[in-house]
Amino acid sequence: MTENMWLKYTLLVERETEDAFVAEVLASPYTLGWIEPQIEVLTTENGYDYAENTDGPAVGYLFEPMQDSEGAHTERLLSYILRWNGQVSLKEVEQVPEENDSWKEEFREVQVGDWWIAPTWTDPGALETAQHILWIDPGAAFGTGYHGTTQDMLLFLQEMSLTGKKVLDIGTGSGILSLYCVLNGASLPVCAVDINPQSEYQVLVNVSNNHLPESAVNVVIGDAQEPSVEERLPKLSDLILLNIGGDEDVAMLPVVERHIAQGGVLLLSGIVEWNRDHVVAAYEQAGYQLEKERKSDEWITVMLRKRT
Structure with a gap:
């Protein structure tokens, strides 16, 4: 067990499930990092605008402290996301250093x-x-x-x-x-x-x-x-x-x-x-x-x- 390491899960979240996914994860043991905004910023003659990318799922990131083997954590996560009936899938798992408070600066x-x-x-x-x-x-x-x-x-x-x-x-x-x-x-x-x-x-x-x-x-x-x-x-x-x-x-x-x-x-x-x-x-x-x-x-x- 490495106390100063976290697991970062990259998930693919179908758009129709995004709101429900965010609402539930916020109350779960997992830490929600962010959902990738599916927009492209444009400059038009009327100012700034954006185009929404509706192709494919959103990309979400979850984190949790590593307290067991990576395999055990991943197995629990896969079991957790079964509730979304295939609308949420795991793309990648990474071990990342524990965040300190430097970002707050x-x-x-x-x-x-x-x-x-x-x-x-x-x-x-x-x-x-x-x-x-x-x-x-x-x-x-x-x-x-x-x-x-x-x-x-x-x-x-x-x-x-x-x-x-x-x-x-x-x-x-x-x-x-x-x-x-x-x-x-x-x-x-x-x-x-x-x-x-x-x-x-x-x-x-x-x-x-x-x-x-x-x-x-x-x-x-x-x-x-x-x-x-x-x-x-x-x-x-x-x-x-x-x-x-x-x-x-x-x-x-x-x-x-x-x-x-x-x-x-x-x-x-x-x-x-x-x-x-x-x-x-x-x-x-x-x-x-x-x-x-x-x-x-x-x-x-x-x-x-x-x-x-």
């Missing part, structure tokens, strides 16, 4: 306005003068607080009174914006939506990190444009947050229209500068007035208000 505290975004392992001395801290651990869901779109959304939120506001956060990722709203008096629960099934787990981790009850955030997994998902959203929201991409912001306009309260505020981000006019024009034509905007590198974030 890549994720450090960052100040955004009056708030700090920090992982839970941050040296307390680094936050001695911080008055407001949002504890966010990175995970398989998008959102560490480093990206300009997230920071500009947070800066806009810090200029607003959120007390009693009903908030809908579409593209929540790790839940940074939703949790900021909860901590600043938004009406509970804040509704947090994401297409990534791993987002729910990461949001709940960060809910706990910030000493909040699970009921503070209602996580909805799926595409908000799908009727079965949209019916789970609040009927009307005073504030809607969209940080998903310029073309996606426009595609989500009908959903926004059905769920924003009169006089409600909308924050749009994920927009690139060469797509900005297209996105803003679509919302202005639908009855929204541009109030403010911010720019970080090529990224644009706008605040609009629904005309009464």
Whole structure:
């Protein structure tokens, strides 16, 4: 037995089984590393886009500490994945050194306005003068607080009174914006939506990190444009947050229209500068007035208000 070695299992997961696989593995003795995103990032005349690769299964990685022979561990894993009736198969087994905490050095505290975004392992001395801290651990869901779109959304939120506001956060990722709203008096629960099934787990981790009850955030997994998902959203929201991409912001306009309260505020981000006019024009034509905007590198974030 080698105490400092782990086994890394490479699995092929059929797409229709991916959500169920992730949900069960998160509660199993195995450690889920990640599921390979089956997307190809493209640059188009309207900004950044992606093409989804629907050919073949997704690739998933599981880990466990090596406490027995490799053969014994592999036999147990093969027995474990039988429950998916051939939809999950083992491609490769590797012995890898036990991970230490060096990877955590890549994720450090960052100040955004009056708030700090920090992982839970941050040296307390680094936050001695911080008055407001949002504890966010990175995970398989998008959102560490480093990206300009997230920071500009947070800066806009810090200029607003959120007390009693009903908030809908579409593209929540790790839940940074939703949790900021909860901590600043938004009406509970804040509704947090994401297409990534791993987002729910990461949001709940960060809910706990910030000493909040699970009921503070209602996580909805799926595409908000799908009727079965949209019916789970609040009927009307005073504030809607969209940080998903310029073309996606426009595609989500009908959903926004059905769920924003009169006089409600909308924050749009994920927009690139060469797509900005297209996105803003679509919302202005639908009855929204541009109030403010911010720019970080090529990224644009706008605040609009629904005309009464």
